[in-house]
Amino acid sequence: MLNAGLCRTVASAESMLRALSLFSPKTYRQRPGSPGRAARWLALAAGLGVALLLAGCSFTTKQSALDPKGPVARDQLHLFYVTVWVSLFIFLVVGTTMAVVVWKYREKPEDIGKPLPPQAHGNPLVEISLIGASIALLVIVAIPTLKSIWFGYDLPTDQPYYKPSLLGQWFPNAPEKSADEPLEITVYGYQWWWMFDYKQFGVVTANEFWIPAGKVVKINLRSRDVIHSFWLPKLAGKIDLMPGRANWLWLMADADQVGAGGQMGQLFYGQCAQFCGEAHAYMLFRAHSVSEADFEKWIAQSKAPVPPPIDGTWDAFLKQMRTTDDKQLQAQNPVAYGAKLFFGRANCLQCHTINGSPAQGLIGPDLSRIASRTAVASGIMENLGDDGKIDPALQLKNLERWIGYSQDVKPGDKMYYLPTGLQKIEADNIKAGTPLTDQDFHDLALFLQTLK
Numbered sequence: 001m002l003n004a005g006l007c008r009t010v011a012s013a014e015s016m017l018r019a020l021s022l023f024s025p026k027t028y029r030q031r032p033g034s035p036g037r038a039a040r041w042l043a044l045a046a047g048l049g050v051a052l053l054l055a056g057c058s059f060t061t062k063q064s065a066l067d068p069k070g071p072v073a074r075d076q077l078h079l080f081y082v083t084v085w086v087s088l089f090i091f092l093v094v095g096t097t098m099a100v101v102v103w104k105y106r107e108k109p110e111d112i113g114k115p116l117p118p119q120a121h122g123n124p125l126v127e128i129s130l131i132g133a134s135i136a137l138l139v140i141v142a143i144p145t146l147k148s149i150w151f152g153y154d155l156p157t158d159q160p161y162y163k164p165s166l167l168g169q170w171f172p173n174a175p176e177k178s179a180d181e182p183l184e185i186t187v188y189g190y191q192w193w194w195m196f197d198y199k200q201f202g203v204v205t206a207n208e209f210w211i212p213a214g215k216v217v218k219i220n221l222r223s224r225d226v227i228h229s230f231w232l233p234k235l236a237g238k239i240d241l242m243p244g245r246a247n248w249l250w251l252m253a254d255a256d257q258v259g260a261g262g263q264m265g266q267l268f269y270g271q272c273a274q275f276c277g278e279a280h281a282y283m284l285f286r287a288h289s290v291s292e293a294d295f296e297k298w299i300a301q302s303k304a305p306v307p308p309p310i311d312g313t314w315d316a317f318l319k320q321m322r323t324t325d326d327k328q329l330q331a332q333n334p335v336a337y338g339a340k341l342f343f344g345r346a347n348c349l350q351c352h353t354i355n356g357s358p359a360q361g362l363i364g365p366d367l368s369r370i371a372s373r374t375a376v377a378s379g380i381m382e383n384l385g386d387d388g389k390i391d392p393a394l395q396l397k398n399l400e401r402w403i404g405y406s407q408d409v410k411p412g413d414k415m416y417y418l419p420t421g422l423q424k425i426e427a428d429n430i431k432a433g434t435p436l437t438d439q440d441f442h443d444l445a446l447f448l449q450t451l452k
C-alpha cells in the first residue's frame, strides 16, 4: 500500500518535472510517456498565471503585517525580512547550483544506452563547509529573533522614546492606584468573541476596543474557554490566550494614528489566529486608535450609566412596563417596547450587560454602547457605510438580522445554541403562544441603537 502510494507520488512528481522540462532534448521529449507540447505549454501558462495572481497582492490591506503602524509590529516585520533575505540567499545558492548541475550533466543524445557513470560519495571538505555555513546562517537569524523576543517582553515605559506612558503622567483622572502603571486592558477570549476589560477604570467593552495613540498599552491575554490567539497585524501579535495561563503583550499605535479624529479614530483590524472551534473564522475584532483627549472622553462616556428609554430609574421604567399593553406600546414607543422585550419575554438580560440597568449578564458581549461599534457580532457584519462612518440604517438591519437569525449569520454561535440561548427562549415563547416576530426583532434593534 505505502509503497504503491510512494511510487505513485514519485511518478507524478517526475511527470510534473517532465512537463516543465520545456527545453529538454528532443530525444527525451520524444520518449513514450513524455508529455506533449500542449501539456508543457499549459504547465508554463499555469506557472505564469500564479505569478500574475501573486503580483496582485497588496502590502497595505486591512490586515497586512507588511504595513506596520506601531513599534512592535515594525520590529516583527524587521525580523520577518531578515528571515526572508537569509532564506532567499539559501534558495538562490541551492537553486542555481541545482540548475547548473542539471543542465551541465543532462542526458545527451549520444549518452543513450551508455552505462551510468561511477557513483561516488561526496567531498568531505564541501560537506563540512556546508554544515558550517548553515550554522552561521542560523546564528544570523537567531540574534534578531532573541532581540525581538526581549523587545516584546519588556514594557518600554522607562524608555525616553515612549514617554509619557504611565497613566498618571498623561491622564489627569487616572485612578490613584494605577497612576504609576501603563494603561492595561485585559482581553478575554470567548467562543467566538472578545471581551475587553479596562479594570483600572471599571469599563468593559466587547469586540472593539479603544486605545490612545502614541501610548504604550499592556494587553493581558486570558481565555474563558479554549485557546485563542490575539492578532492585530498592523500593531502586534500573535500571542495565545490560554486557559490557566497569564500571557500578555504590549502594543502601541504610532502617535499620528488617529484617523479623521473623534472617537472613530484610526481603525485597526484583527482576528483570532488560533483555531478555536466552529465559528473561529468569524472571530474578528477591531481597535480604534484615538487621540489622548478622545480617549479620555471615551472612558468617561463608557463609565456613565445608561438611562432607561423613559425618564426616571430603570426600576420605575420596568415596573411601568409591566402594566402596558404590548400592541399599544409597540405602536406608540417602539424603543420602549424593545426594552420591555429585552428585560422580559426575550430574556436578553440573562446573558448581556447594560451599564447601570438590571441587565448584568456575563455570558455575552457587554451591550452598554453597542450602537457605537462599527460592526455586529465580532466584526462580521459591517456597520460602516462608504464614507467610513456608521450607517444607522445598515446597523439597524444588521442588529435585526443578528438578533433574529444569529445562527444563519454565525453558525454554531452560543447566543442561539447555548442550553439557555435563543433557541430555547423561542421554543418557550412559542409554547406560551407569544412567539417573537420580525417586528419584535426590529424593535429590539431600535432599542439597542439608542445605546451609544
Ligand code: HEC
Residues within 6 Å of the ligand: 191, 192, 193, 206, 207, 279, 342, 346, 347, 348, 349, 350, 351, 352, 363, 364, 365, 367, 370, 373, 375, 376, 377, 378, 379, 399, 402, 403, 410, 413, 414, 415, 416, 418, 420, 421, 422, 425, 444, 448
Ligand atoms: C444564552 C445567552 C444569550 C442570550 C439569551 C442572548 N444573547 Fe446576545 N449574545 C450572546 C453571545 C454568546 C454573543 C456573542 C456571539 C458571537 O459573536 O459569537 C451575543 C451577541 C450579541 C450581539 C452582538 C454584540 C456585538 O458586540 O456585536 C447582540 C447585539 C446581541 N447578542 C443581542 C441580544 C439580544 C437583543 C438578545 C435577546 C433577544 C440576546 N442577545 C440574547 C449570548 C446571548
Ligand SMILES: [Cu+2]
Residues within 6 Å of the ligand: 189, 190, 192, 227, 228, 229, 272, 273, 274, 275, 276, 280, 283
Ligand atoms: Cu478564537
